[in-house]
Structure formats: structure tokens, C-alpha cells
Amino acid sequence: MAEKELLFPLLAIDRLRTDTDGEGVTTLVAGAGCPLKCRWCINKKLLAEKQPGYITPEELFARTRIDNLYFQATGGGLCFGGGEALLHAGFIAAFRDYTGGAWRLTAETSLNVPPDKVRIAAGCIDEFIVDIKTADPEIYRRYTGGDNAVVFENLRTLIGAVGPERVKVRVPLIPEFNDEADREKTVRILREAGAERFDLFEYRV
Amino acid sequence: MTPGKKKCRMLREIRRRIADENDIPFVTEECKYKGDCKGTCPKCESELRYLEEQLEKRRSLGKRVTVAAVAMGLAASLSACGRQPSGYLEGDVPYTPETEIDTALDGEIAADPETTEPESESWVQLEGDVAYIPAESDENAAQDNPGEDAAPQSDPAPADSARNDG
Numbered sequence: 010m011a012e013k014e015l016l017f018p019l020l021a022i023d024r025l026r027t028d029t030d031g032e033g034v035t036t037l038v039a040g041a042g043c044p045l046k047c048r049w050c051i052n053k054k055l056l057a058e059k060q061p062g063y064i065t066p067e068e069l070f071a072r073t074r075i076d077n078l079y080f081q082a083t084g085g086g087l088c089f090g091g092g093e094a095l096l097h098a099g100f101i102a103a104f105r106d107y108t109g110g111a112w113r114l115t116a117e118t119s120l121n122v123p124p125d126k127v128r129i130a131a132g133c134i135d136e137f138i139v140d141i142k143t144a145d146p147e148i149y150r151r152y153t154g155g156d157n158a159v160v161f162e163n164l165r166t167l168i169g170a171v172g173p174e175r176v177k178v179r180v181p182l183i184p185e186f187n188d189e190a191d192r193e194k195t196v197r198i199l200r201e202a203g204a205e206r207f208d209l210f211e212y213r214v
Numbered sequence: 215m216t217p218g219k220k221k222c223r224m225l226r227e228i229r230r231r232i233a234d235e236n237d238i239p240f241v242t243e244e245c246k247y248k249g250d251c252k253g254t255c256p257k258c259e260s261e262l263r264y265l266e267e268q269l270e271k272r273r274s275l276g277k278r279v280t281v282a283a284v285a286m287g288l289a290a291s292l293s294a295c296g297r298q299p300s301g302y303l304e305g306d307v308p309y310t311p312e313t314e315i316d317t318a319l320d321g322e323i324a325a326d327p328e329t330t331e332p333e334s335e336s337w338v339q340l341e342g343d344v345a346y347i348p349a350e351s352d353e354n355a356a357q358d359n360p361g362e363d364a365a366p367q368s369d370p371a372p373a374d375s376a377r378n379d380g
Contacts, residue, residue: 025221025253027289034228034289078265082228082285111282 017069017100018042018061020092024076031115031136033085036073040091044121045153049214056092066104086112095122098129105133120163121155127163131170139164139178143187144195152186164202173205182211221253228285229261235280238268
């Protein structure tokens with residue numbers, strides 16, 4: 010594995026979260042870098058302006074182990090977000106190797122990443138929270154500036170590798186971009202791709 | 215009760231359960247602070263440090279130590295009372311180097327002090343202008359308890375420890 014992949018561009022660490030990042034008490038670890046430019050990006054300003062500091066798996070462990078007991082007692086751990094967490098799949102795999110299996114690792118991802126990143130992530134992450142946006146290529150392009158051709162292929166790969174129970178797909182209503190009909194269509198396509206767990210919600214802008 | 219107070223109470227309950235499970239004397243008192251908080255404070259974290267120390271003593275004496283899953287579901291119960299919107303960080307607790315404590319357990323990797331000095335300029339608490347409103351859940355599994363099959367079974371440990379891949 011390239012040495013560069015063993016460094017994580019850390020933007021933020023946010024402790025003692027519950028509910029939003031999977032099971033138990035979690036710490037959000039936000040990294041820089043994202044292939045998309047979403048219109049309503051929650052961290053656009055941060056991602057654009059903040060210079061990340063690069064850390065090793067050992068350093069991340071040192072910064073987060075303060076909540077080790079909470080993680081273990083509640084089945085929690087770290088949630089990698091950002092930014093696009095799976096851009097750092099190599100780092101997360103190295104972190105998993107370093108810490109072992111006691112902490113639950115979750116990743117928030119658009120799955121708009123090279124397929125090899127998905128395969129690496131499948132081997133080291135316990136739960137995936139997939140922000141799919143929409144299945145409609147044109148709406149996706151207008152909202153994110155990107156192409157979603159790879160997203161559904163990656164979703165099939167991921168579900169095939171880890172099973173649908175470890176993949177939660179978030180399907181938003183995006184003001185000014187899609188509607189309920191589009192969301193329902195997206196869910197149907199997701200089911201065909203093998204997804205079984207959904208979180209339907211609405212962006213508040 | 216404010217979100218921070220709820221979180222504080224939940225974390226104290228987790229500490230109490232860990233203490234009970236391991237026969238550790240644990241005296242704690244209701245926080246007297248009247249305002250909201252981030253869910254933890256130096257006093258709370260001193261209790262956490264105390265637990266770590268006591269667990270380490272038990273290990274060194276060859277006694278049983280049980281932490282994994284002793285408070286499963288507790289965080290979800292808090293969330294059910296006042297669910298946080300995903301991706302919305304207001305009110306959460308940023309990493310603060312002042313409150314970092316040594317929580318190394320038996321078998322953990324000791325961090326190199328040379329590499330653990332926080333880079334205070336390299337990260338900030340996230341801000342968000344977009345939150346989300348849960349509209350509907352269609353999960354087959356319990357929404358707030360995903361992946362219960364992956365409960366951790368051991369302390370963080372070097373590479374040969376079991377994974378949760380299953």
C-alpha cells in the first residue's frame with residue numbers, strides 16, 4: 010500500500026455522538042477530499058477553506074481512545090466522514106489493522122469513488138451509510154456536479170461483499186432538485202440493486 | 215432536560231454499568247451545574263480515568279474484566295428521546311486536548327508521545343448549514359440499532375485481534 014494512503018487528512022474530530030453515525034457512542038472523524046460539489050453541502054466552507062493536518066493510524070488512535078470504554082460498552086466506535094470517507098479506504102484499513110476489532114467502524118460515503126476503494130473498505134468497515142442523492146443521472150449531475158454511473162455499480166459490489174444488513178442508504182428529498190416521485194423511483198432502483206435498509210429524509214436548507 | 219444533560223446522564227449510566235459489571239466501587243453524584251453542557255466535563259472524565267485505572271488493576275491481578283456491550287442500546291434510548299439530525303454537529307463535543315486522558319488498556323498499543331501531540335490548528339469543529347429531517351424509516355433492521363451482529367468483543371489490540379467483519 011502506498012505510504013500516502015497511510016496518512017489521513019484530518020479536518021475535525023467530534024466526540025460523544027449518538028444515533029447519527031450508527032450503533033452506540035461514536036466519534037466522527039472528518040477528512041478532507043470529495044469528488045462532488047453538492048449544492049447544499051453541509052461542510053462546503055470547511056472543505057474549501059480548512060487546511061487538513063495529516064495523521065497516521067497511530068495518531069488517530071491516540072486522539073480518539075479517550076472514549077474507548079464508551080465505544081466498547083455501547084458497541085460504538087469511529088465514524089469516518091468528511092468529505093468522502095472512502096477516498097481514504099487504505100488508511101481506514103490500516104487503522105483497523107492497528108486497532109483490531111473492538112471498535113465499530115462506520116463510513117459515510119457517496120460511493121462515488123474508484124471501485125478498488127470499495128473493495129478495500131468492504132474488508133475493514135462494519136457499517137456503511139451511503140448518501141445516494143438520487144438515481145436520476147441528470148438530477149445527480151445538477152446537484153453534485155458529478156456523474157453517478159459508478160455509484161450503483163459500487164453499491165452492488167458493496168452489498169455483494171458485506172451483505173445488505175451492513176449498508177444503510179440515505180435517500181434525500183433535495184429542495185429545488187428532486188421530489189417525492191424521484192425519491193420513490195430511487196428507492197425502487199436501490200431495492201433492485203440489493204439494498205434493504207433506507208433512511209428517507211429531507212435536506213433542510 | 216437539555217440535550218447535553220441527557221448525554222451526561224447517559225454517559226454516567228454507562229460508567230456505572232461498567233463499574234457494576236466489574237465489582238468496582240463507584241460513587242458518583244448528580245451534577246450540580248445548572249446550565250447546559252456538552253455531555254462531559256473534567257469531572258466526568260476523571261471518573262472515566264478512574265474506571266480505566268481500576269480495570270487495569272483487575273487485569274494485573276488476573277481478574278475478569280468485562281466492558282464489551284455492557285451498555286448496548288443505551289445510546290439508542292437517548293436518541294429516541296431527542297434524535298439528533300444526521301450530519302448536524304451543533305451541541306456535540308469536539309475533541310479537546312485538555313481533556314485527553316490515558317485510557318490504555320492491557321494489550322493496547324501505547325501511543326508514542328512524540329506523535330500524539332494534538333495539532334490544534336489542524337482540525338476544527340464542523341459547522342453545518344444543512345440538517346435533515348427524518349421523514350420515514352424503511353429499515354428491516356431496527357433503525358437505531360444497525361448491525362448488532364458486529365458487537366466488539368475485545369479491547370483495541372494489535373493486528374491479530376478478531377475483526378467484526380462477519
